[in-house]
Amino acid sequence: MNSYAVFLRGINVGGINIKMAELKAALKARPFSAVTTLLASGNVVLASELPAAEVKSEFESCLREAFGYDAWVVVLTAARVAELVKACPYPADDAATHSYVTLSSDAAALAELYDAGTALGGVELTLLGPEAMAWLAPAGGTLDSPFSKISAKAKYKRSTTTRNLRTLVKVRDAAAGLAA
Incomplete structure (x- = not known):
């Protein structure tokens, strides 16, 4: 049995509201x-015999069928989640900044986003692997940060989510706890 973390994109924002009990x-x-x-922000842990790609497919099908949205x-x-947390060079708790990890199911999209953020400047980015990058935003200014605005573009919607x-x-x- 494999233990997985599933990160949903765009629930409980923008009119897509899913109660966690209903999702479960x-x-x-x-x-x-x-x-x-x-x-309540779309984080699920579960166990399955399926490989990760099939968990993704099953999970997305369930959301589309049960809740009617893409x-x-x-x-x-x-x-892998444990490795990414350990690899993140930024603090989990800091009064001046917030540390974020953008996760992706598409390595090419993440690389493009990383390149766009690097070209933009003014944001500290660290690639953690082909599926994740960490970045910092000033406390109280996350949504206003130029990088946050780039990462919210529609072209990244299908493949990225940030936590x-x-x-x-x-x-x-x-x-x-599932793996134990």
């Missing part, structure tokens, strides 16, 4: 077990 109930009919939702998720193994590092730590801890 919808996932019961799928080949997943030990489904746990974290926070859903995109990023699926990582529990071990605060504190959230990723919580997901790591919950996913580790």
